[in-house]
Amino acid sequence: MLRRFLNFRRPLHYSAPIVSEEVQHAVKNNIPVVSLESTIITHGLPYPQNLELANEVEHVIRDQSAIPATIAFINGSPKVGLSTEDLRLLADPASSGLPKHKTSRRDIPYVVARGLTGGTTIASTMMLSKMAGIKVFATGGLGGVHRNGEVTMDVSADLEELSRTDVAVVCSGPKSILDVPRTMEYLETKGVPVCTFNDGNAPFGKHVPGFYTRSSNVASPFEFSSPKEAASMIFASLNMGLDNGQLFCIPPPLESALDLNFINSIIEDALQEAKVLEISGKNVTPFLLDKIYHKTNGKSVECNAQFVLNNAKIASQIATELASLTKNESSIPNKNKAKFNPSLNTPRIPQKVEAVIVGSIAHDTMCSLQSGYIANDSNPGTHAQSIGGVGFNVALATHLASRDHGSFVETRLCSAVGNDLLGRGLMETMKSCGMATDAVSISENFPTGTYVSIHDHSGALVVASADMKVVENISIEHAMECLGKYQPRWVLLDCNLSNSLIDSIVKLEDFDVVIEPASAIKAAKLGKLNNLRIFPHNSVKLITPTVTELNAIFNEFHDNCLFDAYQNEWFPVVDSLGLDYNVRHALDREFERNDYLRPLLEQGFLTKTFRLLPFFNNIIVKDGKNGIIVFQIITDCDKYDNLIKGSKIIGSVSTFSFLTKGKPVGVGRIGVLVQHFPVLDVVPSDEIINVTGAGDSLLGYLFSKLSADSSWLTRLDSTRESYLINSMKSSAASLKSNQAINIDQIRQIP
Structure with missing residues (x-):
């Protein structure tokens, strides 16, 4: 049996995204990286031209001393930085016989x-680029509002993604088959800034390019004349x-660009033909592209390939300049920018988030x-x-808990509120507490969570009612996006969430998890995982858990x-x-012996x-005024032989500390530590105002x-003991x- 314990198979786990070692190293060490989408491989060109272009684009980026990161889904796994085998799998349908x-x-x-394989669009490439820490992305043309979009409501998801994901997209403007204005x-x-590259061939620098053409005749809000100017805009935004x-937007090279009037005439004729043939919806785009290809004798595809390569080159130069700005922050144009002052009312913009709490936020009404x-x-x-x-x-x-004690912990709450007055009020209150709100989603389907509690004159809870449907319906996608974005060390879940x-979160291996049961009814969810x-x-x-919650977990x-x-x-x-x-x-x-x-x-x-x-190798049982009871699996128990005398740890304030000594295994001799810590400073009943946040305060301090x-x-020393005691002071x-x-008081507890 011991052999089985040491060698049992671990289940497979999904981690999003899977980032290649080369890309991880580049992002970590501020080496310029440019991400690339993959629908041009799966849907843009036939094999083997698509594979040739994919390899050539990566070579162009490397020639500029940057790292390419082509992105795709391979057998259901999002991957950032593809291998040669991955690229061939995407490019050649015959290699797998499966649809892309x-x-x-x-x-x-x-x-x-x-578990499917697919090419990423601009929207999904931006999402995965952000998760991987990549700030610059090169592609061909942008999706947008389709012609007659005011009637059909056919608008590309690319535009919405640009409004909420801080990744710079370098392209040749909206595709010419779209409604560019x-x-x-x-x-x-x-609120998305659009900036066109003025390469010196005026007047086209002042117009947004039209994919195949250097001008769409639509004015560009801004222009830039060097990669450094573009990088400065990105850096300022970040x-x-x-x-x-x-x-x-990068106009296509002069030698490969097509004439605007010529392209527009082809598109207008093709649209009329599509109407006669009753071609509509998603079938219109491939029909138009096919017509453009044949009417231009294949020059449209040649132009497409050339501007993709050109965009990758300029994107690499922008990424290089951005890396330089990131390395030397003082070079940002705004030399008088405000310095961060970690006061209570100033949210901090992090480079790294150590702690993410995925759980409920609600409007509380307490009746006494x-x-x-x-x-x-x-x-x-x-x-x-x-x-x-x-x-x-x-x-x-x-x-x-950590603001005033030299170990600031960057924290995010991943939650949801309704698109209503209560929800907006909660978001403003979070900001006033110095908390960032970027991980709180706005639901159109459910109202903001509410909790109404009734307490007796002593503050003890009589009954409560909670409406947490908005929290119970937080999407897996939203949570995974937050976790991928912040890459925390620890994640805390409260059991108001859906099973x-x-x-989905506990199966991941990227971080350690803490679970707060929240109530006996909700604690039972742990037995359904x-x-x-x-x-x-x-x-x-x-x-x-509380004692009641632990019983509920065990019973389930x-x-x-x-x-x-x-x-x-x-x-x-x-x-x-x-x-x-x-x-x-x-x-x-x-x-x-203990009353x-x-x-x-x-x-x-x-x-x-x-x-x-x-299943849970550390269990801290909250028992109200009786204190806490700690159960832990301890490894390498032998080193504590001189620390425990009888049933006490020397110098401990616990009423007893009992450590079993089990068998030696791969992680050392293991055993169970059981301790009871009493409440040292009992709050008199006439001073108790409410009990709703006692357990949450205790856990927040420990977290x-x-x-x-x-x-x-798991270190049996004074630090561990002081943290456990101080958590009860916080409570x-x-x-x-x-x-x-x-x-006011929790900030003063060390």
Whole structure:
């Protein structure tokens, strides 16, 4: 059994995107990188011309001392930086015999879920470029508003992506078969700067190019005359956190450009023919391109290839200049730019986000009844309104806990609000607390979450009602985009989320996960997950249930037969922890001696927790005024022989500390540490104002310390002990506040 424990197979996991080592190295070391889309390979040209052009474009970028990063979906996996085999698979349909899918933002879940292969459009290439940290992207022509788009509402997703994804797109303008004036109006409305390269061949520098032509006769809002000017615009946008893309239009080379009137006459004739033949919808574009190809005797394809190569060359030069600006920040044109001052009311624009909380945000209404209330009747009382939700509370506590103690933890809340007055109010409140709102999506389908609680005169909860449909419907796509963008060390989930979203996140291997059960009903979701892994490979490193929530988790595991399903992997861990009869008997005695803990024995509390430990190797049980009970799997137990005397860690304030010594395995001799920490500063009942944020404050404090440096969690030293004690101080501070999180006091806890 021990051999099975050490060698069981780990399940496969999806990670988005898969970035080549070359591209990772370049991004990390500020080497210029240019991303490339792949629909020109899968749908733009026939084989082998498409493969030849794909290789030639990459060579052009390398000739400019930049790194190419062609992007595509290969067997359902998004890849940034393709191998030779990947390019051939995309280019040659006969190599796999499978269809190649044109993959825009809309198509990604379908392509990934079915393990399909597809070329990326401008929209999906921008998304994956951003996730990989690439800021410059070269392509051929831009999608846009189609002719008669005011009637058909046929607008390319490329335009919407430019409005919300901060990647610069270098292209030859909107495709000539589109409605260029309306495309430019749409981009203006969305706040996307459009800038045309003036290569000295006036007057065309003042007009947006028309794909095959050097001018579309549509004025360009801005122009630039050097790659450095373009890079300065990109850098200024990034530095201000504008979060939108920029469009840089490069007229096709003089020697390959086609005449505007000639191309327009072909398009007009082809549109009339399409109308007669009743060709409509998505079939119009390939019909028009085919007509242009034949009417120009193939020159349109030659022109296309030449301007793609030219765009890649100039994009590489822009990326090189941007890398130089990033290296030497003082070279930005605005030399008087404001310096960041980490005050409470100033959101910080990060280079790296250490902590992401995926969870609920809601409008809270707390009603406090006077003494001696009557059920089923109206009662006098008071009420207060505030921003709340487990996710927000933990995020705010995490955000505040490290601000004044030299280890600032950059935090993001990934959540959703409705497109309503409450939602807008919550977003403004977040900003006033110094929190960024860029990971909070706006839902058109559900109202902002609300939580109404009724408390007795002592502050204890009587009953509460929550409407969290907007949070329960946070899309997997939105969460994955946030996680890919921020690449955090730790991710915290609250169980207001849907089962499918929790499952999708816990199966990833890119970060460690903490789960806050939120309530007994919602805690049961943990027993319905399909992607949990067993120690030492579990991604869920910590859960923080109450006693009631832990019982709910165990019951769901038991009822769904998860202990049986994981028997071959789960039992060897339990068997190796040293939980024999003598150890269990000694632990029982420790619980019997403790007035707070004695009742838990009758509930089978120890047995339940031990059985859950292989799934969640750190369990901190919150027991209100009785303190916290910590259960942890500890590796290399032998080194603590001189630290534990009897049932106490020397110098510990815990009522007892019990460490079992199990079997030596690959990670060292493992065992279970059980500790009870009492509340040292009990808040008198007459000083308790509300209890809604006590657990969230405790967890937020701990999460800030984990995200800064998680090594303390399994290190039996004074740092670990002080963090556990201070987390309860944070909890106590919230009890004395009208707000769920006591903003003034939590910042003072070291």
